[in-house]
Amino acid sequence: MTDSKYFTTTKKGEIFELKAELNSDKKEKKKEAVKKVIASMTVGKDVSALFPDVVNCMQTDNLELKKLVYLYLMNYAKSQPDMAIMAVNTFVKDCEDPNPLIRALAVRTMGCIRVDKITEYLCEPLRKCLKDEDPYVRKTAAVCVAKLHDINAQLVEDQGFLDTLKDLISDSNPMVVANAVAALSEIAESHPSSNLLDLNPQSINKLLTALNECTEWGQIFILDCLADYAPKDDREAQSICERVTPRLSHANSAVVLSAVKVLMKFMEMLSKDLDYYSTLLKKLAPPLVTLLSAEPELQYVALRNINLIVQKRPEILKHEMKVFFVKYNDPIYVKLEKLDIMIRLASQANIAQVLAELKEYATEVDVDFVRKAVRAIGRCAIKVESAERCVSTLLDLIQTKVSYVVQEAVVVIKDIFRKYPNKYESVIATLCENLDSLDEPEARAAMTWIVGEYAERIDNADELLEGFLEGFHDESTQVQLQLLTAIVKLFLKKPTETQGLVQQVLSLATQDSDNPDLRDRGYIYWRLLSTDPVAAKEVVLAEKPLISEETDLIEPTLLDELICYIGTLASVYHKPPSAFVEGGRGVVLKSLPPRTASSESTESPETTPAGVPTGEQPDAIPAQGDLLGDLLNLDLGPPASGPPLPASSVQMAAVDLLGGGLDSLMGDEPEGIGGPNFAAPPAAAAPANVGAAMGSGLSDLFDLTSGVGTLSGSYVAPKAVWLPAMKAKGLEISGTFTRQVGSISMDLQLTNKALQVMTDFAIQFNRNSFGLAPAAPLQIHAPLSPNQTVEISLPLSTVGSVMKMEPLNNLQVAVKNNIDVFYFSTLYPLHILFVEDGKMDRQMFLATWKDIPSENEAQFQIRDCPLSADAASGRLQSSNIFTVARRNVEGQDMLYQSLKLTNGIWVLAELRVQPGNPSFTLSLKCRAPEVSRHVYQAYETILKN
């Protein structure tokens, strides 16, 4: 039988002919015609005109013909929705067929017809098929629920299919279980909060049983689903790991990778002291190595994943360096990836072996590969202390005189200098010999940097740089910038001989260049040199921070996220799914489980990674809801509303001054350039600028000190983590609220746990119950470098816009930096809103107390508070809760207290203190009774701390 003939008919009038054939009485002819139609469809011809004729062929006993018609329907139903209804009857009938294969075929196809009108007819047959006696039909129906959900999610929910699907997880047939898991996982992705999968130890046990019995694909679905489960403690994690490890011996590498994902994730929870932990580490290595003997495409997937794994847990593969040595016939993408992993595994112990390999690679012919090999040597030097071997290897390579090898070598040697300053200058001479062969911008820039940096040790540095300067305008920007800096460095080191040179480069940069970066840098140097050469020396020749290998690593927070995606596209791209998946699907943020300890284990709390919410810490605001809309639309600049506090006005002044400075700078330009010597162009502006900056800096300082909890103010809670680094691309924010002589502030501690510098911070609040709003912009002057922490106090006003929140004291905050905008919410203690003039007159108190209806009274118990009435009163007073009157009834002290909130709400309190009894009774009366509970909480916090 040869079907290829169907591909060949291309004559005119074809559709017409086909139509006639489709309506023929002869079965064989009909079938032939449908095949022709399908062939045309495959090659992209439009045969939708034949829709009614093809659908007419649907009523047939011939299974092959039926399948072909179904195939046609799936393709064209969307373009002919009205006609598609014609097919519904046959589908419904087929769903009742005695043959399970036909029942399944019908329900499978119906689900693929993505037409809204059809879906309502689909529900009844689908419901039956989900409970069919035959597992083949059930497994097909399970997938069909996912199909239907994709077309009409609401319908699936309304019809209760989700519950039926959940029941299928306990089905006796493993394949039904696997498909149900796959369908549920997919549906759950579009409902991040629905808790659809609702995994618990019982259902996990069922999945693990099915895991042993189902097809390889089913095993993948189940393992991927298991990876999203959060075991309740390390024991459960271990027992799941034990049952997943056998999968590491599966022939299907996707099964292996998914098992690795589960293990890598749950290992987080295991204590490193456990024997099992080290057993698991040992078990992981061989299967990962075996993945490298798969087909090249899979090898690549495996290597990308191994790259993540060695960054997360280098100990797993530390002895397996040799398996990553490249083979002569590896495809280039495999070679490059192997090289990357080799560097990650390089250590003091194996550096000699690695270097010998890398040196071989550097003599290969593939240019990309050679370049990467040379870079790799440099990265090894930076990673492994004692770079002598690497440097001598690089020098050997320079001797080859192969242009691109030399250039790469120069680039990496520059990096080595930055890691080990003043250690390998002896090689400079060799580098200078090869100056002429450098034609790539990166190499030229690197070489220029080296010459400038070590100008005092290179006798002819000025000649070398002068050589570069000749073709200044033909160089790329990075070389120009580097040349400018290098000559300035040279001038500062040898001022007598190089004045002409520096004049020349400054005028080239400022006068003849239209690149603003270059011009700006030129002016800055010019001014620095003319105003204060000593300062210039301090600035330009300042000690530079050492570089470290971490620059090549993936950020820890991203890495943790990617570990949760082992085996998937995200792990191949090394990007989170949100970066490449369109729309909201599949972008639920995954994170590694926190390391936990079972109850009797005495692990100290410090081992809990910072930023993992425990107990009642605030959650990040879920990315939905109208509230957020407000937040998102807000401009993150300085707040427009609210009276600016002194701090912000100082800042404004500084901005003005700077602006003026800039103006004068621009105005002075022609003079500055025309001047023969270092005329100081912005003579007056510069010192003024400095002064202003100092001023604002100082006022900030004062701000800070006043913010740090002094004893006279309200109670200040210790800082709690509000925004964990994992949720904010490395930015961790912890903070607390203070109230000090009438002003409220938010004391923040910002920590950069990412690998890149953070700048451009801004903060904004959502509308909240008491109108809290920042009274000044978030002032973080210096960029926040990695691992740096900055403490800042943000003054707050209560004149922002008001919206009642649930809970009442909920505050939603958006923080922006150069990376992204992050959202979190926190609960503020109510006592920061207790104003200083909250003491009510006695008479007034009595009258008000009577006036407020008794249903507004709330009573609370404050337990375990061993304070005397006096001490309690004193402590409360410092937080602006004032004792109006006091009496002693039957040995109990009754304190009558009042307080006023910033929005003018009065709260009256009766505090009953029994000597010798640590339990206080608090009765609160207020016209707005919903604040009572929060006032009680404030009482409790104040009294107990």
Next chain:
Amino acid sequence: MIGGLFIYNHKGEVLISRVYRDDIGFFHVKRSNIWLAAVTKQNVNAAMVFEFLYKMCDVMAAYFGKISEENIKNNFVLIYELLDEILDFGYPQNSETGALKTFITQQGIKSQHQTKEEQSQITSQVTGQIGWRREGIKYRRNELFLDVLESVNLLMSPQGQVLSAHVSGRVVMKSYLSGMPECKFGMNDKIVIEKQGKGTADETSKSGKQSIAIDDCTFHQCVRLSKFDSERSISFIPPDGEFELMRYRTTKDIILPFRVIPLVREVGRTKLEVKVVIKSNFKPSLLAQKIEVRIPTPLNTSGVQVICMKGKAKYKASENAIVWEIKRMAGMKESQISAEIELLPTNDKKKWARPPISMNFEVPFAPSGLKVRYLKVFEPKLNYSDHDVIRWVRYIGRSGI
């Protein structure tokens, strides 16, 4: 999940297109002139997609042989039928050819003739625990063939030092057994031998190497992995016909069957002298076969003169190599080839890549030292016993890729 699957020919014309969802994003594998591409828009399991594409190739090959444009066009109806069955809404389903062939046939009209029992047997097999084998298989002669196929991979430094060597082996089984036989496979795995105890100490002393250390192994899905994990025993119900039971990797005590000693001398700019000695390093009673040594020559070679002691050698200009073939060679022997290569003077700056000398061979033993100890067959329902099964075991050692 997989959004759609396409098969293209080398010109980029679509041969097969089956769309499951409205998705984009590509994975592809190539088989001769044919590209299989899967598309998706989601963060799919990439490893699974590639595994599936390979599997798809296997299934197609099992149905109609070689994957070529012609074959795909000839079987496009069948391929659509297969795709409908093995990929549902982008989720791979049972893709074992053994099971598929029971109900996806090129006749297509089988359904009318099936009895109810047959139908439910099909569905339970497709969805069941033993999806790879159908019930009711009968052979008059119960036979099985075991091939231990090993390839030796070696990485050597230019100084002749062995950097790493490993054997990747496969145990391929052809089973022609009746019923649902329960099989147990045993080999001289070090861990198993050591576990079994010291009783057999005399056996160890008889010949040097009795057990081997296996670095890692993977199994066909018929093998009960949890049992292997706990007891390290390999038990399974095999598919009918040929399948790959296991793959393994060893790195310790590998017998390298040959040693190749090259000597290259550049005589001026237009001449190259090459001498290659090969030494066989195994028992003299054994014979290696199909030996082929491939010596790459520079691109600007103008002429080659070859002298070899044994076999035939030829310069193949189209392949830029001297190919030296020896039909048979016994163990502990040595042979040599010398060649004079004449070069055209060239000013081509691009360097010659100097590809390594490669060698292919086949030896009748397993270089890793692996031995099959037993393969027990139990079929409780049918009345044939372990003794009635005829077994054939063969060892082949080959060069790596």
